[in-house]
Amino acid sequence: MPSLDPVRVPAARLPATGPRATAPCATEPSAAEPRASAPRATVLAALLTVAAVCTGDAVARSFPFGPRTRSVNDLGNQFVPFHAHLWDLLHGRAEGGLLLNWQSGYGMSFLPDLGTYLGSPFSLLVGVFPREDIDLAVYVITVLKMAAAAAAMTGLLLALNRNPGPRGRWWAAGVLGASYALCGWSVVEAAYNTMWLDGLIAFPLLCLTGEWARARRRPVLAVVVVAAAWTANFYTAYMATIGAALVLLLRLLLDEEATVRDRGRALLRAAGTTLLGTALAAPVLLPVLQGSKHAHPGWTRQFTPTGWTDVIARALPATYSFFSPAVFLGTGALLLVAALPFHRGVERRERLGWTGLAVAVVLSMQWEPGHLAWHVFATPNGSPYRQSFVLAGILVIAAWTCLAQDWPGPRALLAGTGALAVLAAAAATSELAAEWSLPLFLAGLAGAGGGLVLARRRPARGGYAAVAALLMCGALVGQAAATVAYADRQKLGRLDDYPPWGSPHDARAAAVARADGWPRHRTDPGRIQLTGNDPLLVGGEGGGYYSSHTPAVFTRTMAALGAGWTSRGRNVQSLDNPVTDAVFSVGARVRAAADGDDVRVVRPAGGVPPLVTVRPDRPGGAPGPRFGHSPFRNQELLLGTSVYTAPEDGVCPAGTDVFVFAPDYTGWARRGDGPPVRLRGEPLRGVRAAMTPLGTSTGPGSRIAFARGVAPHGWSGGCLHRDRLAAAVAQLKRTGAVAVDVRDDGVRAALPPGSTGTAVLAAPRIAGWRCNGRPAGGHLGLVAVPLDGRTTTVDCSFRPPGLRAGAAVGGAALLVLIAVAALPTVRARANASTSGHQDFTRTEPFGRPPSMRCRVRSRPCPPS
Numbered sequence: 020m021p022s023l024d025p026v027r028v029p030a031a032r033l034p035a036t037g038p039r040a041t042a043p044c045a046t047e048p049s050a051a052e053p054r055a056s057a058p059r060a061t062v063l064a065a066l067l068t069v070a071a072v073c074t075g076d077a078v079a080r081s082f083p084f085g086p087r088t089r090s091v092n093d094l095g096n097q098f099v100p101f102h103a104h105l106w107d108l109l110h111g112r113a114e115g116g117l118l119l120n121w122q123s124g125y126g127m128s129f130l131p132d133l134g135t136y137l138g139s140p141f142s143l144l145v146g147v148f149p150r151e152d153i154d155l156a157v158y159v160i161t162v163l164k165m166a167a168a169a170a171a172m173t174g175l176l177l178a179l180n181r182n183p184g185p186r187g188r189w190w191a192a193g194v195l196g197a198s199y200a201l202c203g204w205s206v207v208e209a210a211y212n213t214m215w216l217d218g219l220i221a222f223p224l225l226c227l228t229g230e231w232a233r234a235r236r237r238p239v240l241a242v243v244v245v246a247a248a249w250t251a252n253f254y255t256a257y258m259a260t261i262g263a264a265l266v267l268l269l270r271l272l273l274d275e276e277a278t279v280r281d282r283g284r285a286l287l288r289a290a291g292t293t294l295l296g297t298a299l300a301a302p303v304l305l306p307v308l309q310g311s312k313h314a315h316p317g318w319t320r321q322f323t324p325t326g327w328t329d330v331i332a333r334a335l336p337a338t339y340s341f342f343s344p345a346v347f348l349g350t351g352a353l354l355l356v357a358a359l360p361f362h363r364g365v366e367r368r369e370r371l372g373w374t375g376l377a378v379a380v381v382l383s384m385q386w387e388p389g390h391l392a393w394h395v396f397a398t399p400n401g402s403p404y405r406q407s408f409v410l411a412g413i414l415v416i417a418a419w420t421c422l423a424q425d426w427p428g429p430r431a432l433l434a435g436t437g438a439l440a441v442l443a444a445a446a447a448t449s450e451l452a453a454e455w456s457l458p459l460f461l462a463g464l465a466g467a468g469g470g471l472v473l474a475r476r477r478p479a480r481g482g483y484a485a486v487a488a489l490l491m492c493g494a495l496v497g498q499a500a501a502t503v504a505y506a507d508r509q510k511l512g513r514l515d516d517y518p519p520w521g522s523p524h525d526a527r528a529a530a531v532a533r534a535d536g537w538p539r540h541r542t543d544p545g546r547i548q549l550t551g552n553d554p555l556l557v558g559g560e561g562g563g564y565y566s567s568h569t570p571a572v573f574t575r576t577m578a579a580l581g582a583g584w585t586s587r588g589r590n591v592q593s594l595d596n597p598v599t600d601a602v603f604s605v606g607a608r609v610r611a612a613a614d615g616d617d618v619r620v621v622r623p624a625g626g627v628p629p630l631v632t633v634r635p636d637r638p639g640g641a642p643g644p645r646f647g648h649s650p651f652r653n654q655e656l657l658l659g660t661s662v663y664t665a666p667e668d669g670v671c672p673a674g675t676d677v678f679v680f681a682p683d684y685t686g687w688a689r690r691g692d693g694p695p696v697r698l699r700g701e702p703l704r705g706v707r708a709a710m711t712p713l714g715t716s717t718g719p720g721s722r723i724a725f726a727r728g729v730a731p732h733g734w735s736g737g738c739l740h741r742d743r744l745a746a747a748v749a750q751l752k753r754t755g756a757v758a759v760d761v762r763d764d765g766v767r768a769a770l771p772p773g774s775t776g777t778a779v780l781a782a783p784r785i786a787g788w789r790c791n792g793r794p795a796g797g798h799l800g801l802v803a804v805p806l807d808g809r810t811t812t813v814d815c816s817f818r819p820p821g822l823r824a825g826a827a828v829g830g831a832a833l834l835v836l837i838a839v840a841a842l843p844t845v846r847a848r849a850n851a852s853t854s855g856h857q858d859f860t861r862t863e864p865f866g867r868p869p870s871m872r873c874r875v876r877s878r879p880c881p882p883s
Contacts, residue, residue: 056189057177063193063492064169068200071496072162075206075503082519083155090154091510094211095517096565096590100552101136102145102160103153109146114537114560116763119817122554124564124573124591125541125603126782130819131310131568134303139164139217139251153556154519157213164216168223169200172412175223176419178230179270190488191422191474194495195415198352199223201499202411203333203345207506208402215405218255221248222412225259229267232289233274239840245296250303255405258393260293262409265376266416273372295839298832305821305828310568313786313820315575315588317567318400318705324385325404331442332449335456336463336498339509343451344384344404347502348411349495350439350463354471355418355427358435364425373417380410426475436468459501466494517550523611524549524557526618530609531558534620538761540606540627546595546709547611551585553593562603565590573783576800580657581650581680583700583709592709596678597623597739598654598662601748603781604630628751628781630759631768631813633806634659634798635776644799650680650710651737657799660747663737669723671716671738678739679723680710684731690714691721710737756813765816770806778804778813790815 077084090099104122107113115121120129141160148156173196177189200219209215225248228241248256267289271282297304325343332338334346334353359365360374383389384404391398393406421427427435443460446452470490476483510516527544534542535558543561544553551565562577569589578584582594600608606627611618637643644656651663664672671677677690683702687695690713700708713723716738723736756768756778766780780790780802788795788802791814796803804813 056192057174060177060189060193060196061170061173063190064173064196064200065166067193067197067492067496068166068169069162071197071201071499072165072206072210072503074496075500076507078500078504079507081507083158087507087511088516088519089158089211089507090517090519091211091514092516094157094213096515096551098136098211098213099153099157099517100550100555101132102142102157103150104555105133105137105142106145106148106150106153106156109143110150118764118819118822120555121537121761122558122560123552123566124569124783125560125562126785126817127564127566127570127573128306128310128568128785128787128817128819130303130306130822132566134250134253134307135310135567136214138303139214140247141167141217151520151525161210161213161216164213164220165200165205168205168216168219169196171220171223171227172196172199172415175227175230176416178227179416179419180423188422190484191491192419194488194491195352195355195418197499198349198418198495199411199415201349201495201502202408203338203347203502204404204407204411206499206503207339207345207347208405209408210503210506211510214252215255215408217248217251218259219408221251221256222259222262222409224248225256225263226266226412226416228292229263229270229289232267232292233270233285235288238288238292239836241292242296242299242836242839245293246299249297249300253300253304253307254395255408257395258406258409261393262380262406262412264289265380266413269372269376273368275368295832295835298828299836301825301828301832302822303825305825306819307568307821309786309819309821313570313572314566314568315571315573317587317589320398320400320403322387322390322398322403324387324390326449327385328445328449329451330381330385332446332451332456334442335446335452336459336502337453337456337505338451338502339453339506339513340451341402341513342404344407344410346407346410347498348414349467349498350460351467351470351491351494352415352418353439354432354435354464354467355421356414356435357438358427358431359417359421361431361434362421362427363431364428365420365423369420369423373413373420377410377413377417380413384410426471428475429472432468432471436464439464453505455501455505459498463494463498466490466497470494523618527553527609527611528557530611530618530620534607534609534622535559536606538630538759538766540604542607543593543600543605543609545609545611546593548592551590551592559609561605562593562599563591570783570785572785572800576646576783578707579646579650579653579800581654581710582707583682584707585705587705588707594709595712596654596710597676597741597744598658601627601744601751602654602657604628623748625745625748626752628748629755629768630761630766630781631756631770632751632779632781633754633770633774633776634779646799649735651678651735653799657801658744658747659751660743662743662747663739666723666736666738669736670719670721671723671736673716673718673721675716675738675740677713677716677721677723678710678737679713679734680737681725681731681734682707682709684708684725684734686726686731688713688723688725690716690723693721695726762816764818765814767815768813770811770813772811773808774806774810775808776806778806778810780804780813780815786820787817788815789818 081087082089104113115129117133118130120127141164144160145156173192176192176195205219209219224244228244231237231241271277271285329343333343336347360370399405443457447457470487473483473487531542531544537560541560544557544559548563550556551563553563554561569591574588574591577591580594580599583592584590604627606622608621610621646653655661655663679688681698683700684698685700686698688698689695693714696711696713698708698711699706725731756770758769760767770778777798779798782802784795784797784800784802790804795815796805802815
């Protein structure tokens with residue numbers, strides 16, 4: 020009996036019926052040209068990006084091309100020190116490991132910081148540089164990230180439209196890829212928030228995973244890409260994922276050949292890829308989220324949209340503002356975007372779709388619900404337009420769409436130029452437009468416009484293509500370099516800055532190394548800080564710590580003891596005080612002048628207690644102590660002994676050490692005729708002045724005085740009796756641990772036999788500590804273990820909250836990924852065993868043969 024199976028007819032041989040079969044359309048793209056041009060285009064994009072950034076920094080005489088530091092704000096205060104700590108980890112020189120950082124804040128969780136600041140694979144490059152070149156290492160990593168973003172966007176553009184298009188279009192893809200990497204958000208804001216650049220790379224890569232989901236290709240690689248993006252920096256990966264989802268939705272809507280079922284399946288595949296990739300990143304992602312949950316709250320702001328003239332002005336080169344969207348993109352890309360609605364060589368659906376998406380994203384940035392959705396439903400501390408890189412990416416894709424089939428004609432270019440002229444006129448009224456912004460914009464517009472006009476000429480008639488490419492590349496590099504240079508100068512004038520590694524760093528690092536005694540005692544790199552993370556930068560085990568994950572319990576504890584802070588409590592400063600040094604086992608302290616000279620190490624005469632001490636039982640089972648308002652009394656509670664007296668009429672007894680506490684005061688304080696000491700407390704700016712030593716009292720003439728003779732409201736003084744402190748330290752040493760073994764994830768201490776009361780570990784009681792098999796207790800903010808007279812060993816370990824759950828989720832995701840990778844092989848073997856033939860018919864993403872996909876009306880279909 021003959022087979023009743025349907026006969027497969029090659030698509031090219033199907034009869035042409037209906038109007039669609041005879042309508043002119045583009046050829047089905049051959050992969051040969053895109054594959055051949057992709058390496059050239061990506062290399063061009065990367066080189067243009069590096070050239071523009073380095074040229075701008077050189078013009079501004081910024082590091083490493085001049086004497087001006089580039090370490091402003093969090094770059095110098097956080098990212099450089101954290102990269103220095105990573106260098107130490109890679110070379111086996113760090114105190115602590117991946118879970119616990121013993122160097123900062125007397126013991127902090129490190130995995131959240133690793134996932135937030137160091138999760139990018141590029142961060143590992145820091146290990147190939149000498150440690151004293153840490154600033155250069157971070158700069159190189161920054162530039163390489165921008166170059167990688169340019170290459171990734173170029174690859175995406177070539178993948179979005181594989182049609183050959185106009186001849187020589189490959190270099191245009193490179194220029195647009197570089198335009199994306201050199202957008203204002205990148206060179207103005209992310210340049211000193213290095214981890215944000217991982218989101219700049221992630222957006223085009225996540226868009227590419229959406230294309231793979233449409234085509235049912237590379238499911239394993241897509242999951243790995245998503246996992247890498249969310250591991251590198253979850254914050255910008257969240258925004259990049261939203262942007263990639265919008266791009267995928269539009270691509271599906273514009274695909275006329277796709278059915279509703281096709282679109283639904285593609286969305287499900289993309290959603291599954293995103294969920295599986297995010298789950299794979301859970302071992303890092305969940306501890307990061309838990310770290311944010313336990314962190315001290317930062318600034319809370321009400322979102323206020325920026326005026327539209329200022330928004331438009333930020334599209335010009337050489338503008339700067341912290342509270343407006345940095346949407347500079349290069350005039351060439353903007354001209355193509357403006358010409359797209361008028362370019363009749365592009366299908367109307369495509370023109371309306373990409374223009375509408377760009378407008379919708381701009382409007383969402385100015386609408387508070389949209390603003391909150393972009394920023395994980397919380398207005399961020401600082402710039403409220405951190406999603407601007409997604410808008411830049413969408414605009415670049417729209418510009419590429421303008422080149423999908425042919426270079427835009429004179430009519431489209433004229434219309435686009437007119438639209439940009441109107442925007443430039445509006446931007447000229449903004450105060451954000453600098454003196455050179457408009458001339459640079461117009462010069463770039465002339466260069467880019469001339470390049471696009473020449474690009475339409477046939478190469479056979481001369482070197483038009485080469486001149487066009489030079490004009491487009493020159494316009495972009497010139498404008499971007501000017502923007503980089505202008506931003507370098509503006510940031511130095513408006514933000515805090517920190518010096519690159521130099522002789523002050525060498526002196527402090529050497530002093531810390533000479534005084535090192537860990538774990539017998541801690542060595543604090545000093546109260547006069549180079550950065551907020553000096554223990555990570557120059558070494559030691561101090562109290563200074565600055566992170567987005569600074570635990571609230573640590574901030575509260577240090578504030579109760581009289582410590583100062585900036586960044587509204589997230590940048591906790593070291594406290595130069597002999598009582599707290601005894602409590603936290605600080606046996607050596609570096610003291611240096613603000614200019615880095617006169618570096619010396621001071622040590623307490625009688626030493627300090629060990630890391631684990633024992634506090635006696637409270638009589639009658641009284642409840643545990645609680646901190647009050649006075650930092651002097653709070654220090655005594657934690658020490659267990661009274662060591663301060665209050666000054667009478669502002670005068671301390673002779674021979675006592677004088678301390679002053681005025682947390683909200685800015686000005687000078689002094690003891691008698693002693694040297695003045697500056698206090699800096701600015702509540703409105705989130706700055707708190709620390710308890711400060713004024714020297715040793717010499718008697719009645721050592722009265723505490725303030726600038727202009729006016730005492731600040733709420734100030735207090737304390738007179739420290741050194742003999743009492745020495746007796747308290749001696750008692751803690753007698754009853755404290757006889758041996759201490761510190762590990763990368765905890766500490767083990769042997770106690771004297773018969774110890775009763777409470778064993779106290781000189782480390783903040785942050786979430787994640789367990790001691791002797793159960794959650795650790797707390798004693799005035801420190802890790803504590805109750806003793807019953809039989810316990811002779813205290814064994815405490817630290818595991819960041821969320822790590823166990825993250826490992827379980829990540830492990831399950833890995834098993835699913837392995838199953839996904841093995842599924843094609845299993846199916847192939849099953850088909851081979853049940854079928855006697857193989858089907859070699861090639862299908863397109865939604866199962867249609869190639870010739871059925873012709874739909875663009877700019878050129879005829881190939882002959883069958």
